[in-house]
Amino acid sequence: MDTTNFKTYFTLNLDIEEAEISSLIENCPTKTFSKGQFLLRENEFCKHTFFVESGLLRQYSIDNKGKEHILSFAPENWFVTDRESSYFNRPSSYYIQALEDSKVVLIDEGFMQLVAQKIPNFTDFNNRLLHNHIRHLQTRINLLLSATAEERYLQFIEMYPDILLRVPQTMVASYLGITPESLSRVRKELAQRNFRR
Amino acid sequence: MDTTNFKTYFTLNLDIEEAEISSLIENCPTKTFSKGQFLLRENEFCKHTFFVESGLLRQYSIDNKGKEHILSFAPENWFVTDRESSYFNRPSSYYIQALEDSKVVLIDEGFMQLVAQKIPNFTDFNNRLLHNHIRHLQTRINLLLSATAEERYLQFIEMYPDILLRVPQTMVASYLGITPESLSRVRKELAQRNFRR
DNA sequence: GACGGTTCTTATCATACATCAATGGCCGCC
DNA sequence: GGCGGCCATTGATGTATGATAAGAACCGTC
Numbered sequence: 366m367d368t369t370n371f372k373t374y375f376t377l378n379l380d381i382e383e384a385e386i387s388s389l390i391e392n393c394p395t396k397t398f399s400k401g402q403f404l405l406r407e408n409e410f411c412k413h414t415f416f417v418e419s420g421l422l423r424q425y426s427i428d429n430k431g432k433e434h435i436l437s438f439a440p441e442n443w444f445v446t447d448r449e450s451s452y453f454n455r456p457s458s459y460y461i462q463a464l465e466d467s468k469v470v471l472i473d474e475g476f477m478q479l480v481a482q483k484i485p486n487f488t489d490f491n492n493r494l495l496h497n498h499i500r501h502l503q504t505r506i507n508l509l510l511s512a513t514a515e516e517r518y519l520q521f522i523e524m525y526p527d528i529l530l531r532v533p534q535t536m537v538a539s540y541l542g543i544t545p546e547s548l549s550r551v552r553k554e555l556a557q558r559n560f561r562r
Numbered sequence: 563m564d565t566t567n568f569k570t571y572f573t574l575n576l577d578i579e580e581a582e583i584s585s586l587i588e589n590c591p592t593k594t595f596s597k598g599q600f601l602l603r604e605n606e607f608c609k610h611t612f613f614v615e616s617g618l619l620r621q622y623s624i625d626n627k628g629k630e631h632i633l634s635f636a637p638e639n640w641f642v643t644d645r646e647s648s649y650f651n652r653p654s655s656y657y658i659q660a661l662e663d664s665k666v667v668l669i670d671e672g673f674m675q676l677v678a679q680k681i682p683n684f685t686d687f688n689n690r691l692l693h694n695h696i697r698h699l700q701t702r703i704n705l706l707l708s709a710t711a712e713e714r715y716l717q718f719i720e721m722y723p724d725i726l727l728r729v730p731q732t733m734v735a736s737y738l739g740i741t742p743e744s745l746s747r748v749r750k751e752l753a754q755r756n757f758r759r
Numbered sequence: 760g761a762c763g764g765t766t767c768t769t770a771t772c773a774t775a776c777a778t779c780a781a782t783g784g785c786c787g788c789c
Numbered sequence: 790g791g792c793g794g795c796c797a798t799t800g801a802t803g804t805a806t807g808a809t810a811a812g813a814a815c816c817g818t819c
Binding site: 513514543544546547550 | 775776777778779
């Protein structure tokens with residue numbers, strides 16, 4: 366199956382030759398998920414990091430009142446996994462689901478170690494990914510602590526203009542930590558104050 | 563200066579001999595901060611990871627309305643740093659401040675690389691720290707998205723019973739993302755329902 | 760032991776957001 | 790082309806938490 370994005374992602378981020386990548390990537394199965402299908406469910410053990418070749422995924426949890434809370438969206442060229450489960454080997458508390466028909470590369474621990482052996486600066490690369498993740502989470506916490514629904518929405522538009530157009534509003538609301546109704550009103554407010562798109 | 567905690571932390575987490583540690587640690591300056599002093603301020607570049615030998619630190623931001631939001635507390639045996647600033651080399655958006663008189667080990671990039679060279683499984687150790695950090699942040703986001711003030715407070719008590727007793731309530735409130743007044747009410751509520759401590 | 764600062768509590772009022780319920784648009788499907 | 794499911798909108802009402810203000814408790818300090 367075609368894994369163009371995965372390959373270019375690697376060549377861009379690692380100092381590595383085309384041929385070598387291709388031979389490495391052979392070790393990674395690719396899988397197709399159709400809209401609505403699950404890549405991971407609560408209480409399962411997460412065994413992979415998923416690289417999104419095409420399509421769109423979401424990672425979310427369901428709280429004790431039955432409400433969904435989206436932790437992250439993953440469009441093409443993004444990684445997603447439950448590190449808590451995969452790294453610490455615990456049952457996951459999250460779901461990962463396809464929001465569009467998606468092609469996904471499945472990366473397991475063995476592959477990581479293989480690449481780490483073959484490619485010297487892979488650990489650095491991995492480190493960068495982790496740091497990026499942390500930065501991202503930290504920003505979000507800060508936002509949840511300090512910003513109103515409207516401010517968070519505006520920030521979301523800034524950061525993920527593409528995703529905004531690809532998912533139902535309900536899900537944006539769930540990401541922002543508000544109800545769909547509230548988001549609708551926020552949008553109305555903004556529209557009335559002559560805010561476009 | 564005495565760095566007992568730092569040493570034992572290392573011996574416990576890395577496969578390494580006492581003598582070797584001591585010689586390594588010589589490279590790390592230790593500094594004392596008295597209550598209220600700053601280790602890092604907004605817009606400064608964070609050059610160190612801080613290991614708290616004794617005392618208590620907090621990391622917080624100030625939003626555009628002038629309100630403080632505590633991102634983390636760091637009691638003895640904890641690391642704290644602004645990874646966003648130190649790793650990506652950007653001006654920090656956070657403050658790090660001593661809440662008690664504290665002894666702190668200053669770890670810089672050079673030290674990290676030195677240790678990485680000398681000690682084979684240091685990268686793994688470092689990885690574990692990063693993953694732990696991520697897990698922690700993720701849990702917090704989930705909580706902010708799904709739990710009420712009361713639920714968050716109860717969870718805080720569970721996780722940080724010691725810190726609860728060491729910092730003013732104002733700061734607990736700031737960590738939870740509510741006002742001190744609200745926290746006071748939550749506590750009153752709990753007390754009336756016969757909840758102890 | 761009085762003083763001034765900080766912290767905590769309490770009361771009243773204000774507000775952002777949730778909840779509940781109804782409606783209408785959109786779209787795929789038989 | 791009508792039917793049913795999903796989604797967005799809107800209105801009425803409820804509730805948790807914020808804002809403001811004032812007083813009480815605590816605490817180190819001179």
